[in-house]
Amino acid sequence: MPVPVLTDFVKAYDVRGVVPEQLNVDVAWAIGAAFARLVAADGATGVVIGHDMRPSSPELSRAFADGVTAHGLDATLIGLCSTDGLYYASGALDLPGAMFTASHNPARYNGIKLCRAGARPVGQDSGLATVRDTAQALLDSGTSAGPTDVEPGTLHERDVLADYAAFLRGLVDLSGGRPLKVVVDAGNGMGGHTVPAVLGTGAGLPELPLDVVPLYFELDGTFPNHEANPLEPENLRDLQAAVVREGADIGLAFDGDADRCFVVDERGEPVSPSAVTALVASREVAREVAAGRDAAEVGIVYNVISSAAVPEIIGEQGARGIRTRVGHSFIKAEMAREDAVFGGEHSAHYYFRDFWFADTGMLAAMHVLAALGEQDEPLSRLTAAYSRYAASGEINSTVTDAGAATGRVREWAAGQGAEFDELDGLTATHAGGNGDPMWWLNLRASNTEPLLRLNVEAADADTMARVRDDVLALVRGEQ
Numbered sequence: 001m002p003v004p005v006l007t008d009f010v011k012a013y014d015v016r017g018v019v020p021e022q023l024n025v026d027v028a029w030a031i032g033a034a035f036a037r038l039v040a041a042d043g044a045t046g047v048v049i050g051h052d053m054r055p056s057s058p059e060l061s062r063a064f065a066d067g068v069t070a071h072g073l074d075a076t077l078i079g080l081c082s083t084d085g086l087y088y089a090s091g092a093l094d095l096p097g098a099m100f101t102a103s104h105n106p107a108r109y110n111g112i113k114l115c116r117a118g119a120r121p122v123g124q125d126s127g128l129a130t131v132r133d134t135a136q137a138l139l140d141s142g143t144s145a146g147p148t149d150v151e152p153g154t155l156h157e158r159d160v161l162a163d164y165a166a167f168l169r170g171l172v173d174l175s176g177g178r179p180l181k182v183v184v185d186a187g188n189g190m191g192g193h194t195v196p197a198v199l200g201t202g203a204g205l206p207e208l209p210l211d212v213v214p215l216y217f218e219l220d221g222t223f224p225n226h227e228a229n230p231l232e233p234e235n236l237r238d239l240q241a242a243v244v245r246e247g248a249d250i251g252l253a254f255d256g257d258a259d260r261c262f263v264v265d266e267r268g269e270p271v272s273p274s275a276v277t278a279l280v281a282s283r284e285v286a287r288e289v290a291a292g293r294d295a296a297e298v299g300i301v302y303n304v305i306s307s308a309a310v311p312e313i314i315g316e317q318g319a320r321g322i323r324t325r326v327g328h329s330f331i332k333a334e335m336a337r338e339d340a341v342f343g344g345e346h347s348a349h350y351y352f353r354d355f356w357f358a359d360t361g362m363l364a365a366m367h368v369l370a371a372l373g374e375q376d377e378p379l380s381r382l383t384a385a386y387s388r389y390a391a392s393g394e395i396n397s398t399v400t401d402a403g404a405a406t407g408r409v410r411e412w413a414a415g416q417g418a419e420f421d422e423l424d425g426l427t428a429t430h431a432g433g434n435g436d437p438m439w440w441l442n443l444r445a446s447n448t449e450p451l452l453r454l455n456v457e458a459a460d461a462d463t464m465a466r467v468r469d470d471v472l473a474l475v476r477g478e479q
Helices: 025-040 057-070 083-093 124-141 161-171 191-198 233-246 273-290 309-316 328-338 361-373 379-384 402-415 461-475
Strands: 015-018 046-051 074-080 097-100 109-116 155-157 180-185 210-215 250-254 261-264 299-303 320-324 342-344 350-352 395-398 419-421 426-430 439-445 451-458
Touching (some): 025 046, 025 109, 046 057, 057 074, 074 083, 109 124, 161 191, 180 191, 233 261, 328 350, 361 379
Parallel strands (some): 046 097, 299 320
Antiparallel strands (some): 015 109, 395 451
16 A cells, blocks of 8 residues: 555644555554654653544554553553543643544544643644654655664553543532433433433433433444534534424534534424533622632633624623634633633534533533523523524535635625625625614635635524525525
8 A cells, every 4th residue: 555645634733644545554653653753842741542432443542552662651441432521631631642533424534632631731832843844754755663763652541531521510500409300412422421421320320310312322433413514504413303393491512533523402402502602601700700700801712703602692791701703712812811711613512621622512401401400491591591693504515716706795895784704714794784784704714625615693583594595696606
C-alpha cells in the first residue's frame, strides 16, 4: 500500500480518514510518535489514549500508543470511552490525550482528536500541522522504531468511566428532581457506554429518579440502525416516535462519540440547540450569582449562528455575552481568554469552564434534565421561553464563485437597511421596528468544499421564509 498523503485527511481540528487506505497502523504509529515529540517539548511525560466502538479503533489506538512509547513517553490506555470521557481523563490526569473516533462519519472512517494536558485543543495552528509534517517525514523515510538513545516509555491500562460519571454528577445534582421518563438514542455509539454509567447505576453510583428507555445502546461501529449524526433530521425520527410512544418527558440523542447531545421534547419535537444554550447559560449564571459573583463578571460564549435569543437572554441575566466564530477551537480559546463559565454552539456542542473548557454533551443533557425535574411544566413549555424566533436551520448551496454570491447578498441586504459584520463570513442584521420585523442572516463559506452555508432567523416564520428564499435565489444565481 502506498504511503498516504496526510494533508488529504489531517483537517483543521482533527484527523479523519478512510481505513486502511488513509488511516492504518503505520500512520497511527507515526502520528503517535510525532505527537509524543510535540508534547514532550511541553514537558509532558505521558499521553492518555481512548477509543470509540469502531472495529478499527482498538488496533489503531494501540499502534498510536506504541509510537508514543517508542519516543520515551508513557501511554495510559483507557479503552472504550466517549470523546468527553477522554477530555475528562486529560484534565483529571493532567496529560495530553488522543481520542480515536470519526464521530458521526460512516463506518469506513476513523480519526484522531488530539489535546494537550488539561484538554487544551490541538488544531492546525496549535500543533496539528507540526504533528502532520513530522508524521509524514517518518512515513516517507520508512522509520518504524523510536530513537535508539531514548528509553522507551511504558504502557498502562486504566478504567476512568466511574470517575468520569462521578465527576459529572458532582457538577449537576439530579437526585432531588421529580421522576422523569427519558428516552435515549445512542445510535450504536458511545452514548450506549456512558449513559448507563452517568444516568443509571452502571458505574456503581446511586440510582437517580430517571426511567431511562434505551434505543440502540449496543456498541456497533457499523451503525446498523441509522447514522450517529442527530444533526440530520432523519436520524432523530426513531427517537421522536419513541418519546411519543412511551409517553416520555424528554428524549436525548447522542452522536457517535457522544460529545454532542440533541434534545427532543415530550411532543417529539426537536429543541433548538440555541434554546439549550440559553437554558444552560441561565442556570450557570444563576449558580455563579448564588456563589457571590457579580453577574456582570460572568461570561457566556456563543457563536455567530446562534439564535438572537441567546445574547438577549444572557443580557437579561445581567451577564456578558461573548460572540465568536463557529468552531470548537475558537469557542475554547475565547472561553479560556475570558474565563467564561459556559459556551454553546448551534451544532449542539456545549463547553464548560468546570470541564476544562472542553465540550460535553452529557453535562448539557444533565442541565436540561435538572431544569425539567425542578419544576412541573412539560419540556415544551420550559423551553418556549428560550425559543423566541423562527429559524431556517443551516442550508448548504454549491457555488462556483463564493465571493460573487456573497457580494450579491450584501448588495441586496444593504438595500433592506441591514448592518453588517464579518466576524465569520457575512452577517447581515435588520433590526426591524415600526411594523418591520427583525431578521438576520449569516453566509459562510466552507473551508473544505465549494459550499456556502446560510442561516436565517427572523421575528416570525413568514419573514424568515421571505429572507431565506430571496437570499437562496441570489446565492444560487436564480435572480
